[in-house]
Amino acid sequence: MVMWGDLGTMELEILGMNFGCVLSALADTKIPEKDCLLPLVSKLLGYCIVAASTTVKLPQIxxxxxxxxxxxxxxxSFELELIGYTIALAYCIHKGLPFSAYGELAFLLIQAIILIVIIYYYSPPMGSKTWMKALIYCGLAPTVLAGKIDPGLFEILYASQHAIFFCARVPQIWTNFTNKSTGELSFLTCFMNFAGSLVRVFTSIQEKTPLSVLMGSAIGIVTNGTILGQIMMYQKPTLKKEKKEE
Known part of the structure; x- marks a missing residue:
């Protein structure tokens, strides 16, 4: 949408992003002001994260x-991650945040479900406990995503999802440490998770999202960064051995 402001400045808005002030500054051969440029960069990065999230778990799958x-x-780790994505997405929808601030959660949730199904398929035969967990999730997830729960409980759930995401990474970090190997973990998926958390901190500050949302991204930087470091550290010896054998 193209509009003209009171002072004759052009306002070009696309998907909530105002390009007008940047174009006006460039037309006058000036550098766009900070208050104009940062929100636009934040929105662009937000949509880039959403776009990248559509394939972030594909390498792992x-x-x-x-x-x-x-x-x-x-x-x-993957089960807890699924629960965390469900709560985080439901909370952001409930709070009415702009799609660019949380859109990746929708795609990550879909991929997390696919990943869990594949992991169950290649794992030892599922017992009654695993089936019970799957049924409970399928029964509760639609209610949570629809926001049909007490607002106070919603806040408690969202506050707990930071602990859930942290605990989701700890078993994987410990497994990597004890095995001195990262097994079938995908470097590309872990790198994209880390980079996404890093960028999301910036966009969360610019979008003025609740502090709890910002904390979630900060935790993601620490935990995903740790796993990424383990992949780089534990895969080096393997590569050296392969070179020697050649």
Whole structure:
């Protein structure tokens, strides 16, 4: 949408992003002001994260399918991650935040569900406990996503999702440490998770999202960064051995 302001400045708005002040500054051969440029950059980065999130877990899914193995993967980590994505997405929708501030959660949730199904398939035969967890999730998730729960409980759930995401990474970090190997973990997926958390801190500050949302991204930087470091550290010896054998 193109509009003209009171002072004759052009306002070009696309998907909530105002390009008008930037274009006006460039037309006058000036550098756009900070208050004009940062919100635009934040929105653009937000939509970039959303776009990238559509394939962020694809490398992990393809790696499992290629090797037909979930060696070195912590099932509990992926289960907790699924719960965390569900709560986070429901909260952001409930709060009415702009899609650019949380859109990636929708795509991550879908991919997390697919990943859990694949992990269950390649894991040992599922017992009654696993089936029970799956049924409970399928029963409660639609209610949470629809926001049909007490507002106070919603706040408690969202506050707990930071602990859930943290605990989701701890089993995987510990498994990597004890095995001195990252198994079938995908470097690309972990790197994209880390980069996404890093960028989301900036966009959360610019979008003035609740502090709890910002904390979630900060926790993501620490935990995803740790796993990324483990992948880089534990894969180096393997690469050296392969070179020697050649």
């Amino acid at each position: 393809l790696k499992i399918l290629k090797h037909g193995s979930v060696r070195g993967l912590s099932v509990a």
